[in-house]
Amino acid sequence: MEVLLFILPVFFALSVLIVPKSGVRAYGIIGSLAVLGVVIACMMQYSNDGTVHLFGNKEEWLRSTGITMSFGYDGISLLMLLLTAVLVPLILVSNFKNELAENRLFTSMVFFMQLGLIGVFISMDGLWFYVFWEITLIPIFLISWWFGAPERxxxxxxxxxxxxxxxxxxxxxxxxxxVNAASFQIEDLKAVILTSKTACWLALGFFLAFAIKIPIFPFHTWQPDTYTKSPMAGTMLLSGIMLKMALYGMIRWMIPLFPEAMSCLQYPVIILATIGVVYGAIIAIKQKDMKRVFAFASMSHVGLIAAAIMVWDFDALSGSMVQIVNHGLVAVGLFLAVEIIERRTGTRNLPDLGGFAKQAPKFAFWFAVLAFASVSVPLTSGFIGEFLMLKGLVQFDMIIGIIAGTTLILGAVYTFRAYQLSMYGPVTRDQFADLHWSELIVLAIIIIAVVILGVYPAIITDFVNPSLKIVLETVSTPSGL
Amino acid sequence: MDALLIVFASGLISLFAAFAKKPWLVVGSAMAGLLAAIIVIIGQLQTGKAFFDFLTYEGLAFDQGALLFSLAICVLSLLIIGIGYERFKENPEHTGEYIGLLMFSATGAMIMTAYTDMFMFFLGLEILSIPIYVMAGSNKADVRSSEASLKYFLTGSFATGIFLFGLAWVYGATGTFKLIEIQMKIQEMETLSPILMIGVLLIMASFIFKVGAAPFHFWSPDVYDGAPPAVTGFMASVVKMAAFYAFLKMFSVCFGLGELMDFWNGALVVMIIITLFVGNLSALRQVKFKRLLAYSSITHVGYTLLLFVSQLDFNYSSPILWFYMFSYGFSIVGIIAVAIAVNDSEDRIDGLKGLGKRNPFLAIVGIVSLLSLAGIPPTSGFFAKYVLFSSAWASASWLVIIALINSGISIYYYLKVIVTIASPAEQEQEKIKLSPLTIAVMLVALVGTLGFSFILPLLY
Known part of the structure; x- marks a missing residue:
């Protein structure tokens, strides 16, 4: 059953290459829905007691290297799997009107990407985690390289x-x-007892990888350019799912493996992440390119999640899980909105846009709801998530909490500035077609999901809380056992 | 021993088959011989018994390590003969010499894996090298090929001289050629004799030269660039594999103990660091594809040398070397096959543009091979590099970190080639047609680069 999580993406990635051009769209969506089905089946099967449901082989895979074939999932992994499995079909559907959707290579790469992401979320062996982590890089790079903007x-x-x-x-x-552990199995790695100094150095290695991917403040310089130069689907994959890998990695790997390093890493990381929150938001306010606005917005939002994870408090963690889901959905929605405007007008430059609300009322409505979800208005899932995270931060350190809290105000500024400049004001185009059904479906699904999760977040929290509790418990004891 | 005889005999047969003026006959007999050798080696690995077990010679011992390396040598030689065949279809003139020399060189490589005394080692080294001096110049119409041949011959024979000189010093200190006896003599010494130390240093210099590590690397870009591509592939895979294994055996069995190890270890560490940076930094600015490969192979030599300073038991380090060199060989075969198929006389990296349109299969093989050279998962190049680095971590963790930094630098030029392959060409170019033999070789190389590390666990 669980093996299908690997087999299906590989199968669809390879078989889509021989599907006739007219069928690629449908084939891709069928494939991604099939993966979604498997993920849901895994969720049904999972007993939800917080333990890791292991499958695969715990014995050594390659002789005398300590690599084992252990894979498994708990509530956290399943939530990430579900997010991946939901977002990939949404991304494919939102791409429906582009020529890209007909492209076999593109669809194939999306499935390879999904394979890598699934692997990252269910690896319970350090080296496989690294392998899948790297695998995701190749398809996303090729997608952007082949199909991105000219000066990419x-x-x-x-x-x-x-x-x-x-x-x-x-x-x-x-x-x-x-070198100190019996094997790469996560339990074996956790059992290693390090001095606080080595732990800090090793944790720093993990942190560098995660900080670049998230991205946290001084390591973010690749992000806005890559987001703007990638095709829409690439940006969605990057911001919607790929940077969640790093957040997941912090919860699953970095902190549980090096609880000794918590004392030296906690403050610096939280401070850097908080700087990123404010910095990203302020830069987003000044941007003219609409995609750049949301790229920096994404950096700001994710920085807050990273800070909340580093607080390592139960409520903050469960808030960050809610926000991970929320950000994945909303980011995909916002980048779709940008794409809708760019498809119809050929530009993303905010001063050149305006007045679309009159011409496309449906689009105006859905985009507005999305903007509200993005600034975490109550009754959207963003509210619950940010509330819990900020609560954790304030408890941790009042000043940091307050500084991070400005994200709510600044977020409203840049989101509504982008919304207002593009949708209101004098009419700038002779015509602006309203939503295509494929665009409507994606936006509607995202909004409905965001609102349902906002009204009843227990869907997520009930599911992940037992697992979070176990992860927290393993770390709070000093030896890490 | 069986495999050695088979390879040698089929080399002779293919030399005589050349009288028929039919290239396929020559290549066919050589390939059949190598296939037979592979089967015999696998049989011997399985049963532990040689077919002609009365044929033994005390200078050669085909133990498990030697058999595994001979297997790799035979497989890679087979693949390289496969990719070199295209050239002879148009110009069948010198097929016999080329194939015959390649087989003899492979014989020499196998001797080097199995030697137990220095005398056989030297014989193996010469049998391995002399054919390559000729093969490097086998493209007689090209001046650069002749230049490569001469350069390799002059510097190579000089290094051989240094090796012999060093060997003489070692003999003077220990009074024997046998590995085991040398080891015993060195253990018995109360203080290390300076004669021995000079010998070891000279031998190490010739070794550094043979594998092309800095500061004795200057020949390798010119030779790799000038020699016919298939010969470059042979030098980068088979020759390096044999040389590394033979010297690893010598240095860990004879010279790898106590004070003597500390003596040459420090020098080697410095050379590793220089090699890594020289190879990588020079590769960054290359515009020619084969020169780039030459510099990248210098870097790979640097990574491999980590094994020598990792203070491991020989029984433990030789499988790691085998895994590393074998997966490296697969990626080299793949990328050389692509270079041959593209057949760009100017050999520019830009000439690879639009490869995806011209032949998608070629593009995939090229990209996967480069990913493997760069060490990106899930290719076997990554697993090999990982195994190598993690084995060196315990004794030289800071060196591993330097090596990892170099992996980071190297990704730039590999990526540059990968994106060149992936980007469209400026003008329309004709499609590339591949012969079935080339496709078969590329498939094997592709399976090797992608799945070697996944197949391996099934065999143990």
Whole structure:
């Protein structure tokens, strides 16, 4: 059953290459829905007691290397799997009107991407985590390289090298940890007892990889360019799911493996992440390119999640899980809104836009709801998430909490500025077609999900809380056992 | 021993088959011989018994390590003969010499894996090298090929001289050629004799030269660039594999103990660091594809040398070397096959543009091979690099970190080639047609690069 999680994406990635051009759209969506089905089946099967449901082989896979074939999932992994499995079909559907959707290579790469993401979320072996972590890089790079904006090359090289170097730091840390452990199995790695100094160095290796991917403040320079130069689907994959890998990695790997390093990493990371929150928001306010606005917005939102995870408090963690889901959905929605405008007008430059609300009332409505969800208005899932995270931060340190809290105000400024400049004001185009059904479906699904989760967040929290509790407990004891 | 005889005999047969003026006959007999050798080696690995077990010679011992390396040598030689075949279809003139020399060189490589005394080692080294001096110049119409041949011959024979000189010093200190006896003699010494130390240093210099590590690397870009591509592939895979294994055996069995190890270890560490940076930084600015590969192979030599300083037991480090060199060989075969198929006389990296349109299969093989060279998962290049680095971590963790930094630098130029392959060409170019043999070789290389590390656990 669980093996299907690997087999299905590989199968669809390869078989889509021989499907006739007219069928690629439908085939891709069928494939991604099939993966969604498997994920839901796994969720049904999971007993939800917070333990890791292991499958695969715990014995050594490659002789005398300590690599094991252990895979498994708990509530956290399943939530990430579900997010991946829901977002991939949404991304494919929102791409429906582009020529890209007919492209076999593109669809194939999306499935390879999904394979990597699924692997990251269910690896319970350090080296497989690293392997899948790297695998995700290749398809997203190729998607952006082949189908991105004309002047993409320098930005993408920077992106690849930047993230690859970060990953190498993680590899170094993994090797350094493994020499003391029996195998790469997560339990074995956790059992290693380190001095606080080595733990700090090794944790720093992990942190570098995650900080670049999230991105946290000084490591973010690749992000806006890559987001703007990638095709819409690439940006959605990057911001919707890929950077969640790093957040997941912090919860699953970085902190549980190096609880000794918490004391030296906690403050610096939280401070950097908080700087990122404010910095991203302020820059977003000044941007003219609409996609850049949301790129920096994404950085701001995710920085808050990273800070909340580092607080390592139960409520903050469960808030960050809610916000991970919420941000995944809303980011996809916002980038779709940008794409809708760009498709019809050929530009994303905010001063050139305006007046679409009159011409396309349906679009105006859905975009507005999305904007509200993005600024975390009550009754959307963003509210619950940000509320819990900020509560954790304030408890941790009042000043940091207050500074991070400005994100709510600044968020409203840049989101509504972008909304107002594009949708209101004098009419700038002779015509602006209203939503296509494929666009409507995606926006509607996202909004409905966001509102349902906002009204009743227990769907998420009930599911992940037992697992979060177990993760928290393993770390709070000093030896990590 | 069986496999050695088979490879040697089929080399002779293919030399005589050349009288028939039919290239396929020559290549066919050589490939059949190598296939037979592979089967015999696998049989011997399985049963532990040689077919002709009365044929033994005390200078050669085909133990498990030697058999595994011979297997790799045979497989890679087979693949390289496969990719080199295209050239002879148009110009069948010198098929016999080329194939015959390649087989003899492979014989020498196998001797080097199995030697137990220095005398056989030297014989193996010469049998391995002399054919390559000729093969490097086998493209007689090209001046650069002749230049490569001469350069390799002059510097190579000089290094051989240094090796012999060093060997003489070692003999003077220990009074024997046998590995085991040398080891015993060194253990018996109360203080290390300076004669021995000079010998070891000279031998190490010739070794550094043979594998092309800095500061004795200057020959390798010119030779790799000038020699016919298939010969470059042979040098980068088979020759390096044999040389590394033979010297690893020598250095860990004879010279890898106590004070003597500390003596050459420090020098080697410095050379590793220089090699890594020289190879990588020079590769960054290359515009020619084969030169880029040459510099990247210098870097790979640097990574491999980590094994020498990792203070591991020989029984533990040789499988790691095998895994690393074998997966490296697969990726080299893949990328050289692509270079041959593209057949760009100017050999520019830009000439690879639009490869995806011209032949998608070629593009996939090229990209996967480059990913493997760069060490990106899930290719076997990554797993090999990981195993190598993690084995060196315990004794030289800071060196591993330097090596990882270099992996980070190297990703730039690999990526540059990968994106060149992936980007469209400026003008329309004709499609590339591949012969079935080339496709078969590329498939094997592709399976090797992608799945080697996944197949391996099934065999143990």
């Amino acid at each position: 090359k320098a930005a993408l090289m920077k992106f690849f090298i930047y993230t690859f170097v970060g990953s190498l730091a993680m590899l170094a840390a993994l090797i350094g940890l493994k």
